[in-house]
Amino acid sequence: MKAFVYQANPSRVVFGLGALQHLTREIDLLGAKRALVLSTPEQADSARRIAELLGERAAGIFPEARMHVPIATARAARNEARRLGADCAVAIGGGSTIGIGKAIALESAAEGGFPIIAIPTTYAGSEMTPIYGLTEGGMKKTGRDPRVLPKTVIYDPELTLTLPLGMTLTSALNAIAHASEGLYAPDGSPIVALMAEEGIRAAAAALPRLAANPRDLEARSDALYAAWLCGSVLGHVSMGLHHKLCHTLGGSFDLPHAEVHTVILPHALAYNASHAPEAMRRITRALGVADGPLAAATGVFDLARAHGAPTTLRDIGMPADGLDRAADLAVQNQYPNPRPLERSGIRELLQHAFDGTRPG
Numbered sequence: 001m002k003a004f005v006y007q008a009n010p011s012r013v014v015f016g017l018g019a020l021q022h023l024t025r026e027i028d029l030l031g032a033k034r035a036l037v038l039s040t041p042e043q044a045d046s047a048r049r050i051a052e053l054l055g056e057r058a059a060g061i062f063p064e065a066r067m068h069v070p071i072a073t074a075r076a077a078r079n080e081a082r083r084l085g086a087d088c089a090v091a092i093g094g095g096s097t098i099g100i101g102k103a104i105a106l107e108s109a110a111e112g113g114f115p116i117i118a119i120p121t122t123y124a125g126s127e128m129t130p131i132y133g134l135t136e137g138g139m140k141k142t143g144r145d146p147r148v149l150p151k152t153v154i155y156d157p158e159l160t161l162t163l164p165l166g167m168t169l170t171s172a173l174n175a176i177a178h179a180s181e182g183l184y185a186p187d188g189s190p191i192v193a194l195m196a197e198e199g200i201r202a203a204a205a206a207l208p209r210l211a212a213n214p215r216d217l218e219a220r221s222d223a224l225y226a227a228w229l230c231g232s233v234l235g236h237v238s239m240g241l242h243h244k245l246c247h248t249l250g251g252s253f254d255l256p257h258a259e260v261h262t263v264i265l266p267h268a269l270a271y272n273a274s275h276a277p278e279a280m281r282r283i284t285r286a287l288g289v290a291d292g293p294l295a296a297a298t299g300v301f302d303l304a305r306a307h308g309a310p311t312t313l314r315d316i317g318m319p320a321d322g323l324d325r326a327a328d329l330a331v332q333n334q335y336p337n338p339r340p341l342e343r344s345g346i347r348e349l350l351q352h353a354f355d356g357t358r359p360g
Helices: 019-029 041-057 069-084 097-105 165-182 189-210 217-237 239-251 257-275 276-288 296-307 320-329 345-355
Strands: 010-014 034-036 059-062 088-093 118-119 132-136 139-144 150-157
Touching: 010 019, 010 217, 010 239, 019 041, 019 088, 019 118, 019 150, 034 041, 034 069, 034 097, 041 059, 041 088, 059 069, 069 132, 088 097, 088 296, 097 132, 132 239, 139 239, 150 217, 165 189, 165 217, 165 239, 165 257, 165 296, 189 217, 189 276, 239 320, 239 345, 257 276, 257 296, 257 345, 276 296, 296 345, 320 345
Parallel strands: 010 150, 034 059, 034 088, 088 118, 118 150
Antiparallel strands: 132 139
């Protein structure tokens, strides 16, 4: 076995049907008094429900979270927290809302910190990572800081029942992307690999059941379990080509986050397949498909296509004349990836993703 380092991220997880009922207890355990409730405009009703549950502990609601966390929105949220005298935040929703919470925590770090309680309603996994992203001037920049990691995560499968089927599929495939890159990350470990393979298996097994019945609570529980594992993987390893490409495409071309991950993943796996054979074998095994050189890539592509998830960049708003710029941006900075970053190969990858070509 190769040498490795594993540093556990210090977060508390409360998982199970009805887990939301423990929210006030979790705020008390943090020593906090007044919570700012965060959400997107679409989930403002959920934010109001949380505020009603908290009663006097609710300082107010900020239902303005936006995709890719625009810097202006992050600053507005921070200013609102200060104005209301909030000493913690409750973020209900997906990566956009949790990202706003992280931005407030980052800005407040010098002032003694600002703990975040995350209540995920998607399978994005952001709640388990110390990774933050901010978009300014058409460029999305990401970073890692342990101070932005939510202190507590409440996973309540009942809160995901209203997630539309399309978003359910892309969100779960987004989670699979986190785990897939964790299997070939240079700073991975046996612990991370176990979480990654189990996370992929659980997500892939949940998807057909959710497609058949989106209100299957057991399947929703399994998908949320997968999100926890896959998010934990992402929180412990360096990101490779897949995530860097998705951040470039999302931040620079304003493409929807989970959909970008869904479309890019099979092509990023195909790009790296020959340089990470053991990772590909583990992904293939977790997906339950026949082994082969590109089985991981085709397995993910077929999983998406079989359930109606998007498979082309064209269909999610990517302009054809932006592919060259995206390839240029992808190789501007070096980052860990099994296969060396080659501009021509990445440009070909993007073309296949734009056209929706099945890998191989």
